[in-house]
Amino acid sequence: MSNIGLIIAERSRDIGDFLVGRLIPFRKKRMIGPFIFIDHMGPADLGPEKYLDVDQHPHIGLATLTFMLEGEIMHEDSLGTKQRITPGSVNWMIAGKGVAHTERTPADLRNGRRSVAHGYQIWIALPKHLEDIDPQFYHFGSDELPQWHSGSTTFKLIAGNGYGKTSPVPVHSPLFMLEIKMVEDYVLDTTNELYGEIGICIVEGAILACDNEIKKGNILVSKVSDVCNIKVKANSHLLLFGGEPFSEERHIYWNFVSYDKNKINDAKQAWKNRTFPMMAKDRTYVPLPP
Template sequence: MSNIGLIIEERSRDIGDFLVGRLIPFRKKRMIGPFIFIDHMGPTTLGPTNYMEVDQHPHIGLSTLTYLLDGEIMHEDSIGTKQRIQPGSVNWMVAGKGVSHSERTPQDLRNGKQFVAHGYQIWVALPKELEEIDPEFHHIAADELPKWTDGTAEFTLVAGEGYGRKSSVPVHSPLFMIEVKNTAEYHLNTKDHLKGEIGICIVEGAIEACGEVVEKGNILVSKVEDTCQTILKPNSHILLFGGEPFAEERYIHWNFVSADKDKIERAKEAWKAKTFPMMENDQTYVPLP
């Protein structure tokens, strides 16, 4: 997914142990562990005339994690990947020193019918020493991800490690992304189960933290390791994410992420000159903003 425009830093507020905002990065918190950007796609109705059409665009210095809740996307990239992603599975693309890709509604779904598209596109910064690695692509099916139940809550470990389990998504630094869905009220305990900074993305429902109720569409960022009690209201759906932060600052411009501003400048010039790694069978091109 292309971050086409400038990132708008949403206003954040402080409720005690947590900062609350709409998306990351926001003003008071640029990253959560190695997570640098979260794009909430939808929910939106596609078809019969409007479909997802994200043309060829570049990335460096990060991994993209695509996680769908509804709908399907066809991913193609400059290393030859062509992969359909469906709800519950993970597309993990390591951009490294440079990759281009596109994301579109699959041809067989352009059949005159309508469907809902909903999911998250997430950028995870690479460790500084790995920013120049060769691009990779990995697809992990939904049934390959660790799942478990605790009381009224169902857990899926999307990526990284947590709650004594490990996902098969080949991450490059200590991190976690966990989906939690509950029916009745559920007291969420993260202490000793997750390492590093913790973010909570509320997909549906609401949670209570530090005596305040926070509704869906918000992200909470823990300011302390041992946070106040977090209560999921009935029929909620959240994503836990975060991990160990990097020692160095990360810079972001459009779709480029790096600990080195010069690398971003070189990537910008290469994309403008079309000397950046390009897809063989796709002549589309999203210009540098």
């Protein structure tokens, strides 16, 4: 047929008051490079009685990357961080051995007016030897991320390395995440620019890859070395994820990721017993799922 490895469609998942589009994990593809979880949130209409309220919940063994296309979220965590994220910027939380956090519509936006939340929630597994590092949090504004043009097409390197550039986001393994916006038809060539596995997520528009048209709401997964030149239709918006996969399998249960199932079991018990690192001023608690 072609060099296309897999096309994954978003599947609807309920996360409480919101439905999100789950891209990975997928039964035929659990990870793309070190990326182990990608949720497309929204676009969701908020207000006057519906806001984003993700109560306190835990993570281990991964880093979370929040990237908003529209709308704003307030992040707070057990490190004492309080950081508002705006469109185009990056919240990067390294969970390591354990962190808890909340994500909410900021207080000043709970004013009864309509707003929209639209973005991506992403988990990146940590290397085996770094799963137990101390948790950390970083924020980078949109103007701190490498951005460039190829004709009328704009590129932004959100995390990792690609196209000869490096994002300031402190990643722990070879990976990349890019945002690309096209005004006119464009031929995307990733040869010698990216590496490992690649997921091409169509946020808007469509691409033509190896005689297949792939539209909004899907992700094309392949090895960078296998991807044919991709023709991107005018007014399209893409996110590219990927990098070098790990040699060891990663296990995932709820919000916990590790190569070692015992670490996940320990985290489950700690969260259940409320001995997990908790936020000092937030009494909300998402119970461990059965």
